[in-house]
Amino acid sequence: MSRVTLSNVGKIYDGNVRAVKDVDLEIEDGEFLVMVGPSGCGKSTTLRMIAGLETVTNGKIQIGDQVVNDVRPQDRNIAMVFQNYALYPHMTVRENMSFGLRLSGGHSDEEIDERVEDTAELLEISDLLEQHPKQLSGGQQQRVALGRAIVRDPDVFLMDEPLSNLDAKLRTQMRTELQRIQEELGVTTVYVTHDQTEAMTMGDRIAILNHGELQQLEPPERCYDRPNNEFVAGFIGSPSMNFFDVDVTATGDGIQVSGSGFETELDLNLDTGSYTLGIRPEDFEVADGDGRLNTVVDVVEPMGSDNFLYLETGPNEIELTARVDSTFRPQRGDSVSLTFDPNDVHFFAPDGTRISTDNDQPLVSEA
Amino acid sequence: MGLTEDYSERGPDTRSGQAIAYLQENYRTYALIAPVALFLLAVVGYPILQTFRLSLYEAPASSSIKTFVGLQNYAQIFTSDIFYQLLWQTGRWIVVAVALKTILGLLIALHLKGNIKGRKFFRTAFLIPWGIPYAISAVVFRWIEHPQYGYLNSILLKLGLIHERIGILGSPDIAWLGVVVADVWIGMPFMAIIFLAGLQSIPEQLYEAAAVDGAEKWSQFRYITLPQLKDVLFIATLLSTIWTFVSFDVIWTMTGGGPVNTTATLVIWIYKTAFDQGNLGLGAAYSVIGFFILAVFAIIYLRVYTSGGEEL
Structure with missing residues (x-):
């Protein structure tokens, strides 16, 4: 087990395509870190640099105390789970799992067999050991790929979207199983995904990347409640946060928010100016009478436990989403007035950074 | 109902x-x-x-009269020394030429697969020998290996590997090697291109997984490339074996089967017997034997090909 440290790490392809920009990241011993971001954000490249499958253009990568920039993947004592598993098709499950151990030498046949069988038991694939990958289902292949990584007892697990080829139900099941196994083994894990649900549920901390730059590196709930910037605010949470261009005027004991359908006073402390106002769909409530925002229903999406309302507001028919109780089911064209707690709103400066409003509530984790 | x-x-x-x-x-x-x-x-x-x-007749080319002799032609073949000499020479010719074409083709393919500069140029350039008529290539190689004017002797002399000019194609001991060189030069590009296609179909992630598993380059070749290329290797080698077996132009143009029949293969001998010596019946009997030898390879190929390589 080891700490993984990235200092000022960058990657430039073909001389001019910058995939990763000066990323600083410290992954603690035994931590489960999820790297998340949209396609092309540099998360897989970063993972591959940690694995040694990509060279580092600038900066330094350390595993434990050793700088590994020039260390080959073979010598990093890492294990990787690939998106499409990359199982050796001509080998049985047993051979796939024991391949790395046999190559590394120093293990007797009995020891290898024992480790393979113990790992197979942990992953409940003991009865598949003599089969070939093409005889297995996607879920089983995924377990074998995981087994191949675990059996080697590496310092670091690297996982590149390992669940994305599974169906939704299996994905949820494997998500919890992966967490259980990681907790049981306590191996430092870097997990790459584009799925923010996986990021929120699995990681001790999440590293959110965009355009090759690290946007935020904090526990999931912190990223959700205190997004560093507009990108993080929009990326984390489903459905995404609503954004409105508004003008704020300081009024002695609060602020007046106007524009994008808003004309409301909030008990917050903020300088006069133009901002982007962010409100999560789940932070809206349907007002009994006149609320803070008058909208017209466009589409109602019943999700069972609650309903997603797709609404329009203001003269420019700005679109927004609200997540409301399942008992509230308006018709298309109905007027709905929404309200929200001023403490739940986020303000972003024109450059996208989040503005503290002095009213930020302490997080549960901080309280 | x-x-x-x-x-x-x-x-x-x-x-x-x-x-x-x-x-x-x-x-x-x-x-x-x-x-x-x-x-x-x-x-x-x-x-x-x-x-x-x-093959069951005595049929001189010079006469229109054919005499039924039953299996006499076959008896003559199986009791003659030249037949066993031909089998040995044909086997040697196939094994050495196919082995060299396979190994060199694989080496070239492995290098062309890498991200080298000018890869497209080399890929096309390596196909050129295959596109030249075999007889032309054979003439060129006959000239290259010429004892007086050939490049090969000059180069070997300059490198100090030989001390006097040698007539490669005139020597009963090494003439077959001189012909093998030409055949390998002609046949190698096909093998390289087939192997390259096979190599490119191996997912890169298998190599990455193997590298992470601790496999060095040689282990990656041994445990990933070779098993993944097995079907392609088998089919290409089998096809090359069939083509090398029936190869006529190169040997005939370079040596005509000489000196003292040391470069003759079964196919060359069939031609010599039937058309040089005018013994059509005996030539036909040699052809039938060649037919059955070739049929063995063809059946293996068809079985593998029609089963889509599943049996391998």
């Missing part, structure tokens, strides 16, 4: 009835392939049958 109706709609259940129904549905397909099938029967099937028949 419904069952009876369903059954009656199934059509005739006698074998001839089914055959007629099948033909009624598919006769257009058969009509379309019939001309080609008949043409092949005429130009391939008929000569094969005639060769089998001719």
Whole structure:
């Protein structure tokens, strides 16, 4: 087990395509870190640099105390789970799992067999050991790929979207199983995904990347409640946060928010100016009478436990989403007035950074 | 009631009835392939049958009279020393030439697969030998290996590897090697291109997974490349074996089978017997033997090919 440290790490392809920009990241011993971001954000490249499958253009990568920039993947004592598993098709499950151990030498046949069988038991694939990958289902292949990584007892697990080829139900099941196994083994894990649900549920901390730059590196709930910037605010949470261009005027004991359908006073402390106002769909409530925002229903999406309302507001028919109780089911064209707690709103400066409003509530984790 | 109706709609259940129904549905397909099938029967099937028949006769080319001799031609072949010399020379020719073409083809493919500069140029350049008529290449190699004017002797002399000029194609000991070199030069590009296609179909992630698993380059080749390339290697080697077995142009142009028959293969001998010596019956008997040897390779190829390599 080891700490993984990235200092000022960058990657430039073909001389001019910058995939990763000066990323600083410290992954603690035994931590489960999820790297998340949209396609092309540099998360897989970063993972591959940690694995040694990509060279580092600038900066330094350390595993434990050793700088590994020039260390080959073979010598990093890492294990990787690939998106499409990359199982050796001509080998049985047993051979796939024991391949790395046999190559590394120093293990007797009995020891290898024992480790393979113990790992197979942990992953409940003991009865598949003599089969070939093409005889297995996607879920089983995924377990074998995981087994191949675990059996080697590496310092670091690297996982590149390992669940994305599974169906939704299996994905949820494997998500919890992966967490259980990681907790049981306590191996430092870097997990790459584009799925923010996986990021929120699995990681001790999440590293959110965009355009090759690290946007935020904090526990999931912190990223959700205190997004560093507009990108993080929009990326984390489903459905995404609503954004409105508004003008704020300081009024002695609060602020007046106007524009994008808003004309409301909030008990917050903020300088006069133009901002982007962010409100999560789940932070809206349907007002009994006149609320803070008058909208017209466009589409109602019943999700069972609650309903997603797709609404329009203001003269420019700005679109927004609200997540409301399942008992509230308006018709298309109905007027709905929404309200929200001023403490739940986020303000972003024109450059996208989040503005503290002095009213930020302490997080549960901080309280 | 419904069952009876369903059954009656199934059509005739006698074998001839089914055959007629099948033909009624598919006769257009058969009509379309019939001309080609008949043409092949005429130009391939008929000569094969005639060769089998001719091998049972004494048939001098100079005479129109043929005498039935039964299996006498075969008896003559199996009791002659030259037949076993030919088998040895043909086997040596195939094994060495195919092995060299396979190994060099694989080496070239492995290097062309890497991200080297000018890869496209080399890929095309390596195909050139294959595109030149075999006889032309053979003439060029005869000239290269010429004892007085050839480059090969000059280079070997300059490198100090030989002390005097040697007539490669005139020496009974090494003439076959001189011909093998030309055949390898001609046949290697095909192998390289087939292997390259095979190599490119191996997912890069397998190598990445192997590298992370601790596999060095050699282990990656041994445990990933070779097993993944197994089917392609087998088919390409088998095809090359068949083509090398029937190869005629290169040997005939370079040495005509000499000196003292040391570069002759079965195919060369068939030509010599039938058309040089004018012994058509004996030539046909050699052809029939060659036919059966080749059939073994062809059957293996067809079995593998039609099973899609699953049996491998």
